[in-house]
Amino acid sequence: MIDVHGLxxxxxxxxxxxxxxxxxxxxxxxxxxxxxxxxxxxxxxxAGLLPLRAGIVRLRGTDVTRLPPERRPVGLVYxxxxxxxxxxxxxxxAYGAVDGEAAAExxxxxxxxxxxxxxxxxxxxxxxxxxxxxxxxxxRPEVLLLDEPFAALxxxxxxxxxxxxxxxxxxxxxxxxxxxxxxxxxxxxxxxAVLLDRGRLLQTGDPADLFxxxxxxYVASFLGAENIYAGTARxxxxxxxxxxxxxxxxFAQHPLAFDTGSLTLYALGDAVPGKGHAILRAEDVMLxxxxxxxxxxxxxxxRVTEIVSAGALSKVTVNVSGTPIVAAVTTRAxxxxxxxxxxxxxxxxxxxxVHIC
Amino acid sequence: MLPPSNGDPAGPSAWRTALSPTAxxxxxxxxxxxxxxxxxxxxxxxxxxxxxGIRQLFTDGELRGALALTVLTATSATLFAVLGGxxxxxxxxxxxxxxxxxxxxxLDLPLLIPHPVAGIALLLVLGRGSxxxxxxFGAGIRLTGSTFGIVCAMLFVAAPLYVAxxxxxxxRVDHRYEAVARTLGDDAWSAFRRVTLPLSLRGxxxxxxxxxxxxxxxxxxxxxxxxxxxxxSVLSYDRFTSFGLGGALPVAAVLxxxxxxPLAALRALRGEDSPA
Numbered sequence: 224m225i226d227v228h229g230l231x232x233x234x235x236x237x238x239x240x241x242x243x244x245x246x247x248x249x250x251x252x253x254x255x256x257x258x259x260x261x262x263x264x265x266x267x268x269x270a271g272l273l274p275l276r277a278g279i280v281r282l283r284g285t286d287v288t289r290l291p292p293e294r295r296p297v298g299l300v301y302x303x304x305x306x307x308x309x310x311x312x313x314x315x316x317a318y319g320a321v322d323g324e325a326a327a328e329x330x331x332x333x334x335x336x337x338x339x340x341x342x343x344x345x346x347x348x349x350x351x352x353x354x355x356x357x358x359x360x361x362x363r364p365e366v367l368l369l370d371e372p373f374a375a376l377x378x379x380x381x382x383x384x385x386x387x388x389x390x391x392x393x394x395x396x397x398x399x400x401x402x403x404x405x406x407x408x409x410x411x412x413x414x415x416a417v418l419l420d421r422g423r424l425l426q427t428g429d430p431a432d433l434f435x436x437x438x439x440x441y442v443a444s445f446l447g448a449e450n451i452y453a454g455t456a457r458x459x460x461x462x463x464x465x466x467x468x469x470x471x472x473x474f475a476q477h478p479l480a481f482d483t484g485s486l487t488l489y490a491l492g493d494a495v496p497g498k499g500h501a502i503l504r505a506e507d508v509m510l511x512x513x514x515x516x517x518x519x520x521x522x523x524x525x526r527v528t529e530i531v532s533a534g535a536l537s538k539v540t541v542n543v544s545g546t547p548i549v550a551a552v553t554t555r556a557x558x559x560x561x562x563x564x565x566x567x568x569x570x571x572x573x574x575x576x577v578h579i580c
Numbered sequence: 581m582l583p584p585s586n587g588d589p590a591g592p593s594a595w596r597t598a599l600s601p602t603a604x605x606x607x608x609x610x611x612x613x614x615x616x617x618x619x620x621x622x623x624x625x626x627x628x629x630x631x632x633g634i635r636q637l638f639t640d641g642e643l644r645g646a647l648a649l650t651v652l653t654a655t656s657a658t659l660f661a662v663l664g665g666x667x668x669x670x671x672x673x674x675x676x677x678x679x680x681x682x683x684x685x686x687l688d689l690p691l692l693i694p695h696p697v698a699g700i701a702l703l704l705v706l707g708r709g710s711x712x713x714x715x716x717f718g719a720g721i722r723l724t725g726s727t728f729g730i731v732c733a734m735l736f737v738a739a740p741l742y743v744a745x746x747x748x749x750x751x752r753v754d755h756r757y758e759a760v761a762r763t764l765g766d767d768a769w770s771a772f773r774r775v776t777l778p779l780s781l782r783g784x785x786x787x788x789x790x791x792x793x794x795x796x797x798x799x800x801x802x803x804x805x806x807x808x809x810x811x812x813s814v815l816s817y818d819r820f821t822s823f824g825l826g827g828a829l830p831v832a833a834v835l836x837x838x839x840x841x842p843l844a845a846l847r848a849l850r851g852e853d854s855p856a
């Protein structure tokens with residue numbers, strides 16, 4: 224397990240402050256945050272490369288806070304690989320290997336036999352990252368720290384390196400902490416997500432839960448939620464018994480009405496009634512040309528004001544009495560429904576899709 | 581020694597200059613005059629005294645002795661600078677500590693003060709009348725009129741060049757190479773020895789060569805401390821005051837030829853640096 228508690232580090236003017244999280248043994252942790260969030264500082268602190276001002280780092284149950292980097296069971300792979308340019312590929316992989324057999328195994332495992340004697344400066348970006356991974360794993364670390372390993376790669380290399388990382392993870396079973404600023408990448412690979420911004424921990428938990436149930440509007444915005452509404456939540460058990468009672472029993476959550484501007488959204492949640500925010504992801508919004516009978520408790524008629532197509536997916540903004548609702552639908556559906564700017568459509572979504580925080 | 585970046589692939593040589601033809605001609609004229617000013621005296625000196633200097637090396641024992649002493653003392657001073665200056669340069673390049681800027685400024689001082697003043701300062705601190713000098717004298721080490729004095733003078737005035745160059749060489753090696761080496765099992769010393777040192781070795785060598793060349797040509801500080809035995813620079817001055825220009829020319833030409841050696845070594849090092 225990677226167990227970080229109250230970690231505080233200062234580097235120049237930047238401070239990573241009071242960060243705590245856990246990644247269970249064998250799990251894949253993802254640290255998400257924009258540039259300047261402190262992601263690399265966090266990894267370097269766990270690796271023992273930066274002195275802590277406060278906090279404890281435990282790796283696989285052992286307190287390593289006072290151990291130097293070379294005595295910690297970690298491997299670190301940076302975005303730019305940092306292969307030693309005065310050594311060949313084979314010498315790089317063998318640099319920290321526990322023994323010759325581990326180095327040879329790493330070379331074989333990553334298919335580096337043919338480039339073993341090459342100058343590392345002649346490698347492509349993808350090859351460099353794979354050599355860096357092979358080098359880190361030849362030391363047989365129990366914890367692998369990956370600092371944006373795909374960020375500097377072209378799409379094809381990125382896919383290849385990502386495949387290698389996943390295969391390595393499943394084969395070796397070591398605990399991984401992977402830093403990225405790419406939310407999509409985080410969703411693809413992570414078991415545990417750690418959200419950092421400007422040196423502070425915003426939220427930690429299951430990545431899907433983080434996306435569905437952000438702690439606040441800032442986190443939701445940070446994670447790319449398209450529909451964030453400020454307003455007031457109130458309980459509606461008395462006024463909507465038809466679905467509220469059943470829902471309350473089933474989900475152990477209470478139904479809420481959320482008033483924002485001229486709209487009232489229906490939601491399910493454990494939020495305390497009062498002022499707050501409603502979060503709705505665009506992919507949970509369905510579009511139709513007419514009102515339809517469905518289980519969706521929220522149905523709003525409005526006019527299309529914007530359509531942004533990105534390949535197979537389009538984002539359609541519907542203006543409902545001055546409040547925009549963004550729906551993510553397939554571009555094909557946009558064409559088939561005849562959705563165009565100015566057309567009246569119905570946006571519908573389930574109460575369970577609305578998260579109140 | 582930075583990881584590859586997505587910089588401008590064309591590089592500065594591919595930029596179009598915005599100079600007008602007139603400005604280009606004027607700039608070229610000034611640049612040529614400037615170059616001529618730098619090169620002409622040296623070429624003239626070697627042309628007038630080079631052959632005689634080389635001939636004199638076979639016949640003039642004092643010149644041969646001065647040459648050997650110059651090479652020996654400059655090499656010793658450079659070795660001392662490498663031993664003491666390398667850790668200092670590494671600290672200045674890598675570590676943040678209180679007084680770092682002050683240390684860096686102090687290191688530049690010997691480059692800024694007149695060299696006879698440097699000799700006087702050394703005499704004050706290491707001369708027989710000073711506490712340190714008296715201890716050294718007690719141990720049989722004299723600062724004045726000795727090889728030790730020459731080495732001290734060379735070290736004082738030329739070592740800052742080595743430290744500055746070495747510092748720059750270390751700073752050019754991204755510290756994350758060392759970080760990776762540490763996570764691969766190296767302690768701080770091993771990471772330095774196995775990664776930072778090989779990656780900065782060319783820069784360190786170039787800095788040592790520059791320092792050696794500066795030490796070879798030192799005169800002002802040496803002449804205050806040690807007129808005899810004579811290094812080549814002092815000998816050329818001595819011949820000039822005793823025999824005039826004609827007597828000094830061959831010795832001076834030998835000194836210039838000696839300075840060409842490190843220049844050639846530097847060129848060879850830089851040649852290795854250029855892309856294939």
